[in-house]
Amino acid sequence: xxxxxxxxxxxxxxxxxxxxxxxxxxxxxxxxxxxxxxxxxxxxxxxxxxxxxxxxxxxxxxxxxxxxxxxxxxxxxxxxxxxxxxxxxxxxxxxxxxxxxxxxxxxxxxxxxxxxxxxxxxxxxxxxxxxxxxxxxxxxxxxxxxxxxxxxxxxxxxxxxxxxxxxxxxxxxxxxxxxxxxxxxxxxxxxxxxxxxxxxxxxxxxxxxxxxxxxxxxxxxxxxxxxxxxx
Numbered sequence: 001x002x003x004x005x006x007x008x009x010x011x012x013x014x015x016x017x018x019x020x021x022x023x024x025x026x027x028x029x030x031x032x033x034x035x036x037x038x039x040x041x042x043x044x045x046x047x048x049x050x051x052x053x054x055x056x057x058x059x060x061x062x063x064x065x066x067x068x069x070x071x072x073x074x075x076x077x078x079x080x081x082x083x084x085x086x087x088x089x090x091x092x093x094x095x096x097x098x099x100x101x102x103x104x105x106x107x108x109x110x111x112x113x114x115x116x117x118x119x120x121x122x123x124x125x126x127x128x129x130x131x132x133x134x135x136x137x138x139x140x141x142x143x144x145x146x147x148x149x150x151x152x153x154x155x156x157x158x159x160x161x162x163x164x165x166x167x168x169x170x171x172x173x174x175x176x177x178x179x180x181x182x183x184x185x186x187x188x189x190x191x192x193x194x195x196x197x198x199x200x201x202x203x204x205x206x207x208x209x210x211x212x213x214x215x216x217x218x219x220x221x222x223x224x225x226x227x228x229x230x231x
C-alpha cells in the first residue's frame with residue numbers, strides 16, 4: 001500500500017502556501033512518502049498562488065477530499081507554536097520528523113523566471129501586506145532609507161505616500177516574479193513577497209516593526225532585516 005501525505009494549508013495567502021512548498025520534493029526524494037496531495041479544503045486568496053505553488057510543482061500528485069494526514073489536530077496547527085524562537089519552515093519539518101538542512105529553510109517554486117534588461121540597476125519596492133506586517137511602519141523612515149538609491153520603482157503601489165515613485169503594475173504573479181528576478185535589490189515587508197523573493201533573488205531587505213511582527217516570520221531567512229521605527 002502506498003504511503004500518502006495530504007497537506008492542509010490553513011490560510012489562503014501566498015506566504016501561507018509557500019511555508020509548505022518545500023515539503024513535496026523533500027519527502028519524495030527522501031522516500032518518506034509515495035504520493036503527496038494538497039487538501040481541497042485549503043483556501044486560496046488568489047488563484048495565482050495555486051498556479052505557482054502547486055500546479056507547477058512536479059512533486060504534487062494532485063488535490064484530494066480525503067482526510068488530512070497527519071491529523072490536523074496534532075500537526076500543522078500554529079496555536080502551540082513558539083513564535084519567538086523558531087522559524088516556520090523548521091517547525092513544519094519538525095512535525096514531519098524530517099531532518100533539516102539549509103535546503104529546507106526556504107520556499108520552493110518551479111517557475112523559470114525571465115530576466116528583463118530594463119530592470120538592470122533598479123531597486124524594487126513592494127510594501128503591500130494583507131495582515132499586520134506593515135502596520136505602524138514609519139513611511140518617512142522608509143523614504144529616507146530609499147533615498148540612497150538612484151533608480152527606485154514600486155511594484156503595484158497603492159500607498160499614496162509613495163506616489164511620486166515610478167510604479168510598475170504587473171499582469172499576474174508570473175510577471176511579478178520576472179520583475180523580482182530582474183532587479184538589483186528588493187525592499188519589502190514581512191509578507192508573501194518576502195517569502196517568494198527568496199526563491200528568485202539574494203539581495204532582499206525587509207522592513208520590520210518588532211513591536212508588531214513576530215520573529216518566526218523572519219528568523220533564519222536569507223534576508224537583510226531593517227528594524228523600522230513605528231509611526
